[in-house]
Amino acid sequence: MEADGSRGHKGVDAESDGFVTYSLLLDPHKCAKGYRLAWRMARPHSEPNALLGLRTLLSCVATILNPPKTGWRLGRLDLYVDMSVEGLLLDELQALPPENVVLCMSADDLVKADIRPTVLERRRQGYRFMLCGAAALPDDRELCSIVSHADAGDGHADFVATLRRAQRSANIQPIATRMATWQDFDLCAKRRLDVFVPGRQAIAPPVKAGTVLQPESMMIVRLMQSIRHNEDLRTIEAALKHDAALTYRLLRHINSPGIGMGLQIQSIRHALALFGYSPLFRWLSVLLATSNKGCSSFMAKKAIIRGRFVELMGQGIMRPNEADNLFVAGMLSLADRLLGVSLAEVLDKVQLPEPVQLAILNREGVYGRFIALAESCETDGDDAAQLAESLFMSPAKVNAAHLSALAWAHDVGLA
Numbered sequence: 243m244e245a246d247g248s249r250g251h252k253g254v255d256a257e258s259d260g261f262v263t264y265s266l267l268l269d270p271h272k273c274a275k276g277y278r279l280a281w282r283m284a285r286p287h288s289e290p291n292a293l294l295g296l297r298t299l300l301s302c303v304a305t306i307l308n309p310p311k312t313g314w315r316l317g318r319l320d321l322y323v324d325m326s327v328e329g330l331l332l333d334e335l336q337a338l339p340p341e342n343v344v345l346c347m348s349a350d351d352l353v354k355a356d357i358r359p360t361v362l363e364r365r366r367q368g369y370r371f372m373l374c375g376a377a378a379l380p381d382d383r384e385l386c387s388i389v390s391h392a393d394a395g396d397g398h399a400d401f402v403a404t405l406r407r408a409q410r411s412a413n414i415q416p417i418a419t420r421m422a423t424w425q426d427f428d429l430c431a432k433r434r435l436d437v438f439v440p441g442r443q444a445i446a447p448p449v450k451a452g453t454v455l456q457p458e459s460m461m462i463v464r465l466m467q468s469i470r471h472n473e474d475l476r477t478i479e480a481a482l483k484h485d486a487a488l489t490y491r492l493l494r495h496i497n498s499p500g501i502g503m504g505l506q507i508q509s510i511r512h513a514l515a516l517f518g519y520s521p522l523f524r525w526l527s528v529l530l531a532t533s534n535k536g537c538s539s540f541m542a543k544k545a546i547i548r549g550r551f552v553e554l555m556g557q558g559i560m561r562p563n564e565a566d567n568l569f570v571a572g573m574l575s576l577a578d579r580l581l582g583v584s585l586a587e588v589l590d591k592v593q594l595p596e597p598v599q600l601a602i603l604n605r606e607g608v609y610g611r612f613i614a615l616a617e618s619c620e621t622d623g624d625d626a627a628q629l630a631e632s633l634f635m636s637p638a639k640v641n642a643a644h645l646s647a648l649a650w651a652h653d654v655g656l657a
Contacts, residue, residue, distance in 0.1 A: 259284040259637045260295055261619055261626040262302065262644050265438045267322065267417070270431035272538035276320035277648065278346070278438050279303065282623030284630075284637050296329045302638075304337035306645040314339045315649035322372060322438075327351050330360050340368030344391060349376035352385060361388060372417070378404065379414070386412040396420040397430040397437070441621035455591070459533040459581055461485055462526050463591045469523045470593055475514055478522075482510055488529065495525055499653045524566045527573050528654065534581050541580055546651045548620070549573035552612040554643035555635060560608075571598045571609045572616060608633075619644055 260283045267276040281295040300323070307315050321338075325345040329335065345364070352361065352373060365371065370390035373379075378401070379386060389412070392405050397418035405416040418430040418437040430437045455463065461481070468478050482489045489510065496507045507513045514522060527549075532542045552572035553565050560568060577588040589599055601609035615629040619640065630640050 259627075260298065261623040261630075261637055262299060262641045263441060263619055263621065263623045264648075265440045266540055266544075267320075267436055268427070268439050268540055269436050270434055272427075272540055274319065274540045274543055275436060276322060276344075278322040278324075280324065282626065284627040292326065293328050293332075296324075296326065297332055297334050299323070300329075300332060300334035300338065302641050302645060304334060306642055307649055308338055314342055316342065316652050319652065320344055322346050324374075327354070327357050330357065330364060335364075335369075340364075344370045344372050346372040346374050346393075348374050349380065352389070353380055353382065358384075373414075374419075377401075386414065389414055391415045391417055394418045394435060396426065397433055397435050399433065402433050402435065455581060455583055455587075456534055456536075458485070458488065458535075459530060460591075461488065462530045462533055466523055466526050466530070466592050469519050469526070472519065475511065478514075479510055491529060491532075492525060495528060495654060520563075520566050524569055527570050530577075531573055531580050536582065537580050541576065543651055544620075545573045545576040545580055546654065547647045548576065548613070548616050550650045551616045551619075551644055551647035552609075554646055555612055555615065555633070555640060559633065559635070567595060567598050568609060568612060570594065571601045572613055574598075575602050575613050577602070615640065616644075 260281050263280045263282055265278040265280075266274055267278060269275055279299060281299045283295065303321065303323075307321075309315075320342050322344045323346065325335075325347050330345075351357070352371065361371065365388050371388055372391035372393065373389045374393040376393065379392065392414050394402055394405060394416040395418065397416075402416055405414055416435055418426075418435045421427055421430070421437055421439055427437055427439065461484075465478060465481055468481065482492070492510065493507060493513075496513055507516075510522075528546060531545045532539075549569045549572035553569040556565065556568045571594075574585075574588065574592070574594075578585045581588060585603055589602065594602075597607045597609050600606040601613055604610065605614045611629055611633055615626060615633065615635075618624060618626040618629060626640065627637070630637060
């Protein structure tokens, strides 16, 4: 498995140390449509250099998500990037695929006459523009023809109605950008709005008391326990034969591009003969994350990203045989929100090594610091620098691991 998260990226100045964070773009059904990336300085109290931070962000994104050999690694998902006037001229922007990038710019910047030729050129190249911070659409027909998306704030009905009318002639898509609670999301969903969901809010509603694991989840848990107890292969195969759909999903996952086996696996016996029990436990943990039909798909995506993120950060720091522990710890740190039951109940049914349990429950131990660092990068990045330093890890490695995890979650085909 390639250690793509451990590679640094070229041309990154040491003064530009910072961390990538993101908001998820969700449609009204809570399916992920893209990411809005942001850059958080490693030293919040230092003098900011916004252009340098933007250059580093774009360079990192181009290197990890749009490498020359493979091209765009996020499929149909789009990236939204806050853009400045100076940023429109950066060479690093040209290394990104225009059809997958939306440049978010303030209304004050977009109406400036002296940058209009540059904006028009970028639009001709295929980049789209999102109008941000405007109380109303500008009375500028040319600008409205350039803009593809508009910041709808908290999704207020009057402004959304104005944008809907504009769609008839200019095809401007409104996106709600302010969400404090899931009730806010529900209001926007009723108005058929996509919503940017910040990291701190991108968590499913709290677990309700008295809920139990669904049948498929229980089946996967039993299989994971069988592997932990090193039960006979025939026992595991027999259990899988009772659920053809689960076997199909497991084989599809094993044969996905993200796993990178390099050959077609025809059966679970074939997989175990080649790779042993440890990878099977890991593969089943991915299926466990997607087994609750009542859970929104974006939560499974978030868990898979986190698992891969912490695994990649651990490469070169932890022993190779601990990679699966890091991955499982990262994924199952969201198990309560994924499965609708408490973490204690999940861990009671899936017996994990004590260091993994401590990390999942309390963010303790070295595994716990990896998860805490991932959580910081998923939200505001406030604690990222301190946590990265405690793990002797550079911001460049953290960012490469983070973006690689976004791509991997797409490659495995389950998130």
